[in-house]
Amino acid sequence: MSETSTSLVRRLRGRVMGLGAAGTVLALAAPFTATAVAGQAKAAAPDPVSVLTYTAKERKEALAYWTPARIKAVGKSVDLGPTGPKAKPYTGVALKTVGRLFFVNSRGADTWCTATAVKSANRSAVMTAAHCVRLGSAPGMTNSSMVFVPGYSKGKKPYGTFAVRTAATPRTWVNDSTNDVSALIVDADKSGRKLTDVVGGQAIAFNRAVGGTVSSLGYSATRPQLGEELLRCAGTAKKEIGMQAIPCDMTGGSSGGPWLADFNATTGKGVLVSVNAALDSMTPTKMYGEVLGATAKKVYDRAQNG
Numbered sequence: 001m002s003e004t005s006t007s008l009v010r011r012l013r014g015r016v017m018g019l020g021a022a023g024t025v026l027a028l029a030a031p032f033t034a035t036a037v038a039g040q041a042k043a044a045a046p047d048p049v050s051v052l053t054y055t056a057k058e059r060k061e062a063l064a065y066w067t068p069a070r071i072k073a074v075g076k077s078v079d080l081g082p083t084g085p086k087a088k089p090y091t092g093v094a095l096k097t098v099g100r101l102f103f104v105n106s107r108g109a110d111t112w113c114t115a116t117a118v119k120s121a122n123r124s125a126v127m128t129a130a131h132c133v134r135l136g137s138a139p140g141m142t143n144s145s146m147v148f149v150p151g152y153s154k155g156k157k158p159y160g161t162f163a164v165r166t167a168a169t170p171r172t173w174v175n176d177s178t179n180d181v182s183a184l185i186v187d188a189d190k191s192g193r194k195l196t197d198v199v200g201g202q203a204i205a206f207n208r209a210v211g212g213t214v215s216s217l218g219y220s221a222t223r224p225q226l227g228e229e230l231l232r233c234a235g236t237a238k239k240e241i242g243m244q245a246i247p248c249d250m251t252g253g254s255s256g257g258p259w260l261a262d263f264n265a266t267t268g269k270g271v272l273v274s275v276n277a278a279l280d281s282m283t284p285t286k287m288y289g290e291v292l293g294a295t296a297k298k299v300y301d302r303a304q305n306g
Contacts, residue, residue: 048170050173081223083220083225100148113257126186127258128184130179136178167184168302180290182256182299185306214236217231221251277290
């Protein structure tokens with residue numbers, strides 16, 4: 001690559017893959033407070049995790065907002081070119097854990113990303129990309145009407161719709177556009193069942209060595225699927241520009257989709273080791289994802305214990 005590593009990272013992380021990308025931003029959590037130490041006012045260290053919470057009223061409105069007609073319309077609103085050749089329709093057992101994450105961006109446009117139910121203490125945690133929740137380095141604006149539809153396929157919502165209650169992101173993403181990963185907490189469904197009691201949850205690994213075969217999944221806005229079907233790329237993960245990369249040409253809408261190591265298409269189980277975060281070019285050949293380390297673990301723990 002002709003660019004320096006630093007400039008390439010900035011360019012990649014500045015390109016939001018979620019549909020309606022330029023307007024996707026969220027609010028900064030409460031600012032850090034000052035505390036007195038030894039008779040002097042001293043600023044406390046800022047919380048490394050920034051949290052956005054939706055009210056009960058907002059969550060109820062979000063569920064009402066995403067009607068079948070609206071979901072159908074948003075898929076037809078964007079065409080990002082033909083699918084493949086690296087990305088192909090997923091053909092394994094139905095993946096209950098992976099779904100579309102619908103929301104309204106800060107400019108009022110309907111849009112979506114991809115997200116995954118993961119094992120968690122509260123049985124309600126979902127992993128996605130931070131840029132599906134907040135615009136990096138631009139706090140103060142919020143996405144709204146955010147819901148997760150696990151197992152979405154061609155208009156069908158076989159496991160229901162779950163309103164997002166809380167979204168946690170690294171403060172480094174809010175301030176510096178680094179660590180593009182987010183953990184969400186979703187409400188129970190209309191029957192009072194928690195998410196992973198309904199669909200199960202993928203295992204998640206932190207500080208895992210980069211390498212081996214990884215499957216990346218997402219609802220890319222490429223045709224003919226236009227977000228209506230789950231696509232899959234598979235390849236060997238390699239370290240690159242401080243992230244990890246696999247060969248993949250999915251694009252907008254696949255943001256936040258899982259990278260599953262040790263994936264078995266017969267059982268639908270794997271180990272989540274990253275999420276779709278960025279592309280190498282406007283005509284993509286590589287997908288980039290964060291290496292999940294200590295910061296990502298703090299974000300996940302905030303969600304799973306919330």
